[in-house]
Amino acid sequence: MASLSLHPDRLFPADTAVRSIARGLYQSVRDLPIISPHGHTDPAWFARNESFGNATELLLVPDHYVLRMLYSQGIPLPALGVPDATGSAAADPREAWRLFADNYHLFRGTPSRIWLDWVFSEVFDLDVLLSGDNADLYFDRITDALQREDFRPRALFDRFGIEVIATTENPLDTLEHHQAIRDSDWSGRVITAYRPDPVIDPEFEGFRGNLDRLADLTGEDCLSWQGYLAAHRQRRDFFRRMGATSTDHGHPTAATADLSPFKAEALFRRVQAETVDPADAELFRAQMLTEMATMSLDDGLVMQIHPGSFRNHNTALFQRFGRDKGADIPVRTEYVRALQPLLARHGNDPRLSVIVFTLDESTYARELAPLAGHYPALKLGPAWWFHDSPEGMRRYRRMVTETAGFYNTVGFNDDTRAFLSIPARHDLARRIDCGFLAELVAEHRLEEWEAAELAQDLAYNFAKAAYRL
Amino acid sequence: MASLSLHPDRLFPADTAVRSIARGLYQSVRDLPIISPHGHTDPAWFARNESFGNATELLLVPDHYVLRMLYSQGIPLPALGVPDATGSAAADPREAWRLFADNYHLFRGTPSRIWLDWVFSEVFDLDVLLSGDNADLYFDRITDALQREDFRPRALFDRFGIEVIATTENPLDTLEHHQAIRDSDWSGRVITAYRPDPVIDPEFEGFRGNLDRLADLTGEDCLSWQGYLAAHRQRRDFFRRMGATSTDHGHPTAATADLSPFKAEALFRRVQAETVDPADAELFRAQMLTEMATMSLDDGLVMQIHPGSFRNHNTALFQRFGRDKGADIPVRTEYVRALQPLLARHGNDPRLSVIVFTLDESTYARELAPLAGHYPALKLGPAWWFHDSPEGMRRYRRMVTETAGFYNTVGFNDDTRAFLSIPARHDLARRIDCGFLAELVAEHRLEEWEAAELAQDLAYNFAKAAYRL
Amino acid sequence: MASLSLHPDRLFPADTAVRSIARGLYQSVRDLPIISPHGHTDPAWFARNESFGNATELLLVPDHYVLRMLYSQGIPLPALGVPDATGSAAADPREAWRLFADNYHLFRGTPSRIWLDWVFSEVFDLDVLLSGDNADLYFDRITDALQREDFRPRALFDRFGIEVIATTENPLDTLEHHQAIRDSDWSGRVITAYRPDPVIDPEFEGFRGNLDRLADLTGEDCLSWQGYLAAHRQRRDFFRRMGATSTDHGHPTAATADLSPFKAEALFRRVQAETVDPADAELFRAQMLTEMATMSLDDGLVMQIHPGSFRNHNTALFQRFGRDKGADIPVRTEYVRALQPLLARHGNDPRLSVIVFTLDESTYARELAPLAGHYPALKLGPAWWFHDSPEGMRRYRRMVTETAGFYNTVGFNDDTRAFLSIPARHDLARRIDCGFLAELVAEHRLEEWEAAELAQDLAYNFAKAAYRL
Structure with missing residues (x-):
């Protein structure tokens, strides 16, 4: 890795x-x-x-910079955890995160990559680059942290x-x-x-x-x-x-x-x-x-x-x-x-x-x-x-x-x-x-x-x- | 030179x-x-x-990047070997090439210069910079090479x-x-x-x-x-x-x-x-x-x-x-x-x-x-x-x-x-x-x-x- | 300074x-x-x-690059020595110059700064950067020089x-x-x-x-x-x-x-x-x-x-x-x-x-x-x-x-x-x-x-x- x-x-x-x-x-x-x-x-x-929830709902679903890039490469929004207006089922957060991780190379040369790497490294203390191989590690590390007091909005x-x-x-x-x-x-x-x-x-x-x-x-x-x-x-x-x-x-x-x-x-x-x-x-x-x-x-x-x-x-x-x-x-x-x-x-x-x-x-x-x-x-x-x-x-x-x-x-x-x-x-x-x-x-x-x-x-x-x- | x-x-x-x-x-x-x-x-x-012919008909007459620059400096197209629609006589290929060579400095700072120098050096093994002084050397070297089998389209x-x-x-x-x-x-x-x-x-x-x-x-x-x-x-x-x-x-x-x-x-x-x-x-x-x-x-x-x-x-x-x-x-x-x-x-x-x-x-x-x-x-x-x-x-x-x-x-x-x-x-x-x-x-x-x-x-x-x- | x-x-x-x-x-x-x-x-x-007059009338009042920048920061033109169409009184040249000097930092990163510094240094031999502290030194040095023969238009x-x-x-x-x-x-x-x-x-x-x-x-x-x-x-x-x-x-x-x-x-x-x-x-x-x-x-x-x-x-x-x-x-x-x-x-x-x-x-x-x-x-x-x-x-x-x-x-x-x-x-x-x-x-x-x-x-x-x- x-x-x-x-x-x-x-x-x-x-x-x-x-x-x-x-x-x-x-x-x-x-x-x-x-x-x-x-x-x-x-x-x-x-x-x-309150807690920000899990990695996907905090970092993936609401970020239109990230969604647009993934979508431009043919990935459907529901697969990234984005529900449609009818509220029909979107992907499971962990599955969505894995898809994001698999495609993290798409962000090479973009500011999203710089911002995200900073968040991963400085906020969550991750020291491997996000990829399909470590998607679960990332998801768990981030989601676990978000349950802690010191990762609540005011603390951050x-x-x-x-x-x-x-x-x-x-x-x-x-x-x-x-x-x-x-x-x-x-x-x-x-x-x-x-x-x-x-x-x-x-x-x-x-x-x-x-x-x-x-x-x-x-x-x-x-x-x-x-x-x-x-x-x-x-x-x-x-x-x-x-x-x-x-x-x-x-x-x-x-x-x-x-x-x-x-x-x-x-x-x-x-x-x-x-x-x-x-x-x-x-x-x-x-x-x-x-x-x-x-x-x-x-x-x-x-x-x-x-x-x-x-x-x-x-x-x-x-x-x-x-x-x-x-x-x-x-x-x-x-x-x-x-x-x-x-x-x-x-x-x-x-x-x-x-x-x-x-x-x-x-x-x-x-x-x-x-x-x-x-x-x-x-x-x-x-x-x-x-x-x-x-x-x-x-x-x-x-x-x-x-x-x-x-x-x-x-x-x-x-x-x-x-x-x-x-x-x-x-x-x-x-x-x-x-x-x-x-x-x-x-x-x-x-x-x-x-x-x-x-x-x-x-x-x-x-x-x-x-x-x- | x-x-x-x-x-x-x-x-x-x-x-x-x-x-x-x-x-x-x-x-x-x-x-x-x-x-x-x-x-x-x-x-x-x-x-x-078939053979590409001579230097002028291969490298000068069909290249609109080259023609435009020479034309912009007041050189008439027929002098560069370009016939008009009536087919009236254009300059002799060697004369046209000499005119091009005399004006090769016009291409300083342009991509045409980079492409042409590559062709001259890598394809025709020329080792002096094109100028009025060596126009004939260039014309002959290129035109002679173009008659050879290994300069035919498929070989190239x-x-x-x-x-x-x-x-x-x-x-x-x-x-x-x-x-x-x-x-x-x-x-x-x-x-x-x-x-x-x-x-x-x-x-x-x-x-x-x-x-x-x-x-x-x-x-x-x-x-x-x-x-x-x-x-x-x-x-x-x-x-x-x-x-x-x-x-x-x-x-x-x-x-x-x-x-x-x-x-x-x-x-x-x-x-x-x-x-x-x-x-x-x-x-x-x-x-x-x-x-x-x-x-x-x-x-x-x-x-x-x-x-x-x-x-x-x-x-x-x-x-x-x-x-x-x-x-x-x-x-x-x-x-x-x-x-x-x-x-x-x-x-x-x-x-x-x-x-x-x-x-x-x-x-x-x-x-x-x-x-x-x-x-x-x-x-x-x-x-x-x-x-x-x-x-x-x-x-x-x-x-x-x-x-x-x-x-x-x-x-x-x-x-x-x-x-x-x-x-x-x-x-x-x-x-x-x-x-x-x-x-x-x-x-x-x-x-x-x-x-x-x-x-x-x-x-x-x-x-x-x-x-x- | x-x-x-x-x-x-x-x-x-x-x-x-x-x-x-x-x-x-x-x-x-x-x-x-x-x-x-x-x-x-x-x-x-x-x-x-004839003599160019004083520092303000030569270097400040006629320079629309300088006026625009000072004006953009809320400085009224009359305070810079610019008379209005009715000819109503504009500021005293020395006062105008002081205001300019106080605001010379506004020109950081602009060509006006480069041109002016050259004039101050090369033409008037000034060796401190213009600021509110040396406004009078500047005004006097420039205005005095402008009275000399060798600063008349033809000499320059x-x-x-x-x-x-x-x-x-x-x-x-x-x-x-x-x-x-x-x-x-x-x-x-x-x-x-x-x-x-x-x-x-x-x-x-x-x-x-x-x-x-x-x-x-x-x-x-x-x-x-x-x-x-x-x-x-x-x-x-x-x-x-x-x-x-x-x-x-x-x-x-x-x-x-x-x-x-x-x-x-x-x-x-x-x-x-x-x-x-x-x-x-x-x-x-x-x-x-x-x-x-x-x-x-x-x-x-x-x-x-x-x-x-x-x-x-x-x-x-x-x-x-x-x-x-x-x-x-x-x-x-x-x-x-x-x-x-x-x-x-x-x-x-x-x-x-x-x-x-x-x-x-x-x-x-x-x-x-x-x-x-x-x-x-x-x-x-x-x-x-x-x-x-x-x-x-x-x-x-x-x-x-x-x-x-x-x-x-x-x-x-x-x-x-x-x-x-x-x-x-x-x-x-x-x-x-x-x-x-x-x-x-x-x-x-x-x-x-x-x-x-x-x-x-x-x-x-x-x-x-x-x-x-």
Whole structure:
């Protein structure tokens, strides 16, 4: 069996001189607390603090990166333990894990391999590389550990050195788990973020009913434009009191609009209809981004815009297995014209902080770095999703830094529901950033003491400041 | 005169440690047989086994990479030995070669230089760099050699270690050369591939007449939708019996469609008209990709989609000299929405294998790797045409691997009519891939034994498996 | 205080072997004269030869790269000494400089930092890194020096080793400063370039009035199509006699057209109207590029096309502070279809030289290198504006060279109004190009003697030849 050991120099550039600088920088940031300002962990984990179950249900079934790769090679999802919408029987967890182990070579060269190996080695102390030969060893070691107190969510949170983690909830969420965490004697800082897509996107499943539920929750008339806006203000305030410092918007495009109140009101009436014109839906989402920015100026919530994913591209798979099975595909995304209405309204106001992400790397140097390098209200989120990877982060730094500088970026966020991999992801980002800084030092484009300052900023300070944590 | 010698470490990364790993990996794959599953060599060469003629007609006149560069610097094509459509006199081969030699510096930094130097050194044993000073030496040495038995097509095929090579023919081709090769006592494996553009693309020169010829060949009524489809099935079967394992589709875009039989039939009638609406032509090509995929599920042919080239951009040059003179220019290409109809129909079927290529590198990380890293039926072809080069291949691996992995790619194919350069092209690909793998090893992102496995896969196994050879 | 010293190996690749080759190449080009064929220095400087004033008015207020970065972090422009359109009081120059110095860390990792450090160190002999602590030292040292004879424009021009510099003027300019330079006893070669946007772009502020002024200047009837064209010919001739060797066209897109004279004339009438249809404006600009190319065939002026910038994206800032404050944002740009009409008309004529630039790097390998690597009339300008940077230049060479070769590129141009940074910019380009060539040598893709030739070409010969200087 092949051994598994995490090399101390992993992910640093190969050149001896550069690597030596990178190693030094990394030593100074490796143990900094983790700021996780954007992610998708389940607050119920930390509220209830129950065992994560078994290896398959923790590490395989919920990980869309892992599922997509296995599925792409012809492995059916039920064989991996994923139930379909009818709840029909999926494979036994151990059988599913064996299939995963048999195919672990598929992840060579991918970030999933780096994250998983870290989890196996650092969290579960495994020292052989996962393969069909040791699938049971792995399954048992992990599953047994998960039954122990020190592998419960709160214990791992503390062990991982997480200073603060943000989950994501929609306005209809009552945040009872967050309340439970706050009421508990545990001091871990778990906060929410306001993600209003279900009540902002007229094409979201159940949009019209969601407006009714929003009305019930807030006591506002959510079919009137003013009542609807007031409901948002009220829920934002509730989220803010439950720790939220940011909102998050996962629209198909980056379109924004700045309609007159009269036109906005008429549009809002139209999108309440049974069938909504796609152009109206797009315009309403666009208008709501500007409305959200206006509210942010009042309540101080940082605004995140995450556009450019074609969700549920595989229709048959979506119908059978639902969302988040690895079938969201990025599309070309335009920012310069799309963001102009919002920026014309609020872009010059330094009190506003809008963090923009992209899945379209061609916009880094062409659109986003120039925009973030000009507008006081705009900052650039880190390499995201498919680009949350060594090569993706390097491209990001190389294409963004010269025009936006470091100071218009916001550090790293892990954006994950794979809780155990969070330290691995931050470690990866720290290593890559230190490697990038080391290259600048080696090429005498930056002094070493400046790189040391920036290493701290990229690993810790920027995220804390940008998200007002 | 400057010397010509191929350095044993050429094309490996400069870093000493990385280079040393790359060298080791390369040693283990350099002598593997060549799998050439997609190319444009002429089967008549292997059927007739005649001399290739002289240096100019073998190496200069048919090479659109070489012609385009010389032409871009103001050298007229006839001066390079290229006759125009009227057959008017082109330059004497020796004079043309001298002009080429005088301008060989233009190829510095291009893959043509690498391929040509390999041919000059390895095939013709030349040891000075081509220049105006030695043009005659080159011309004579090459032309003399080409008269010898051991420089005939079959001898070179054997000497190059080619295990199998695929040519490309359209459905109207009678494959007589392939038949002659099969009937001969030579054991070289030369197979065909089914490229139906002339009978699928309503905008192809002579489309309507091609349908008539297809009817003559097959006895089917090719002006009726069912007869037309039956004719395709018949010709695919014929090609398959002549060795074909794949089809190939060079459409302007990646559009696919999945019309009802009724609508498809009506569309087929419309595209038979004297003048065809461009949108109908596009839709028909789109529909036919899905029809071809459906047939592939029956007959097992692997499907290749090569979109994104604006053919014959230089109208005047096209009218005077015809196709393939270096005036095809890539355009921006969209895949996510374009491929959805085909993928919705057949994308989840692991028995289907669709290999997609691109000339638009911005789609590697954004569209193609996410699609190939999800759909069981989809795989990603190698860096193609303008990107079949050291930097092009590196960008490909860096932008594709983290999301699609290695196992959703299909190895290398040379896609060339420049027969003598085939080993050079595979050698280049093997060196670049070994260099990429070596970087992963040096950064501890991959174990050395894994890289060794992958080096074999990328150089040999993947192409053989993906093309079912 | 941190020291400031320019490392002799700065900007070379870190690898020891590559760096050693790069160093050798650079030694052979570092002292070559500067050819600056495209820029925005003010000819009045060289005509009047007055002092540049103080540090703030020379180095801070006019530099849109510097302003944009400081503004992006919430610093108001008046605090940096930038007056608004009403002429209201801006900050005192020393106060503005202090604010700049306090925020100099923002430029870490940007080319502005490299250019500025060079100016501080090489021109003003400063040996501490700019910071809040030494803002006054800097301000005084620079401002004092600027009062001396040897820091006057002509003295610096001579000291910088500038062989020729081109400014940019529009057809309404009387070129009196150029005349004064020619009439003076100073031998510095300062030439103009013909930038007709104000009389070609119907959407330019005051277009209609500009036509009247053009008529006044030339005596031609500039409201008639033939008179208008004749006026262009006349002004081009005047510019040519004042040293111009090129024209320059900063259109929003790369669109070209080739209308019949009848249609062109009708279009010209339409764009003279009070309100112009945007499509007509675009078509007129497109047509005029082809007209300019036609004129270039007569008068020999090299043609530059610089498309793809969304000018004055920040409307409020533009209204208050005017142009060139860092709010021009690149947009996606298409070349293949856009340039076809012009290329169909003149692209095969090697006497024509059209140099194309881009802000959209996704077009380098996909569109521009294939076009420049085919059409005799087309060449590719260097990495431009936001991409005039170490990483930008590396991407340019890596994405362009394999398809266009080196010989379809035109060397470096600085494109700047920041006169003192011109040597820094050329030095940066020479270092990066030598580093790129060194990598090719180290990977045995180029012989060292070839790299040495190319280093001269890229640093000096290409620009001189391409711009016919």
